[in-house]
Amino acid sequence: MLNHLKAWRERGWAVIDANEYAHTWQRFGGSVATHPLVVEQLAELAQIPVRYLGWRQGGELVAAVPTWGRHLALSKDVLKRHGKKGLFDLGNAELILPAAVDAAAPLRHAGRYLSELNHGRFEGLKPQAEQLAMARPHEDLSKKFRYNQRRELRLLEEAGGVVRPITDFSGAEIAAMYCDLFQRRWSFPATGAARMDEVVERLRELLIGSVLFLEDKPIAIQLIYRVESPEWISVEYVNGGVDPETKAFSPGSVLSFLNTQAAWEDANARGKALRFSFGRADREYKDRWCNPVPVYQA
Structure with missing residues (x-):
């Protein structure tokens, strides 16, 4: 049968x-x-x-x-x-x-x-x-929203915050930062935490984005994978972690601003469409960054 x-x-x-x-x-x-x-x-x-x-x-x-x-x-x-x-x-x-x-x-x-x-x-x-939440071009975000993101980044930097590319770190370092910050933010382990270092190492060449530091400690990280097709660039934002003790600086929002902006600049420079997915359109914060798009099943 x-x-x-x-x-x-x-x-x-x-x-x-x-x-x-x-x-x-x-x-x-x-x-x-x-x-x-x-x-x-x-x-x-x-x-x-x-x-x-x-x-x-x-x-x-x-x-x-x-x-x-x-x-x-x-x-x-x-x-x-x-x-x-x-x-x-x-x-x-x-x-x-x-x-x-x-x-x-x-x-x-x-x-x-x-x-x-x-x-x-x-x-x-x-x-x-x-539906899936697909990032909007930055020019489609309100001027006030963009101003606030830049202001929060400036305040973070004035307090000693540093932005570092995720490519600066080994797979083990990325996995450790991510699992620690995810646990702190949500009070439960990240999906796949037990093998996260191995997964990140296997896919490390596809990772993009930045990591935010304050006082030499990571305070925000996002796992974002990028692949390039002939006509478009596909980016998958899997999840992120932030240090809740630094929420006054809105590090998660600042990082989303930096990472989406860099992805749009990359896609525009290559003359390709960008499909930057935040996953399922199920959280209010995604409404600020994304447009919902229909999806299908087989």
Whole structure:
């Protein structure tokens, strides 16, 4: 019965290797959670093999998907079934699967938070009740809001605050700062804390952003991953941590301002669209930074 269902899901698709998947992604683009490095590294960490499938038209590979059984790879449901719930954290990541604009490949593997960019590339998408929060360009933020962010940054710097690029630090240092500040902010451990240093080290080349320091101690950090497609840049803000004792300086807000501004400047310099996702549109603070966008499920 299981083999019959698998044959039904995969009809018209053919097994491809990781290199073919990577080539398809580089050609057509995708998002952080479908990036070849992210899929490979996190699947290896989970010790769950990925089955890559390709869709061809006229002998040409026009779409590809990474799968775990009947789900798309890195599925939280599959991790839970394998007793590995919370092994790593990508938040509720936007899924853009690599495909030609008009591929119309049938998507029969389960997945959530599928981007609207998948329309036309895949068939079988159904509207999802939740939405994702996508960062607005800074020029769309009110002048007063932008002024306040710059003022808070200036006050922090005048008090001795320092902004340092996250690339200054090792994977272990980033993981330690993040887990400590997350625990302080929320009073419970970050998802994936037990293996955070390994996850960060595996994906470190994709990390972007800054870390805020005050009196030589980290006070705010965000885990943000960035990947570049031919036409757009996909950025996934997974989560962050702040020292609640420094809330008078609004370090979390200051860091969001700096990190989104840098991402927009990077995208504009490259002449590409930016998809900077704050995850699910479920918190009031995200309304200040983002526009809600529809997502789909398969």
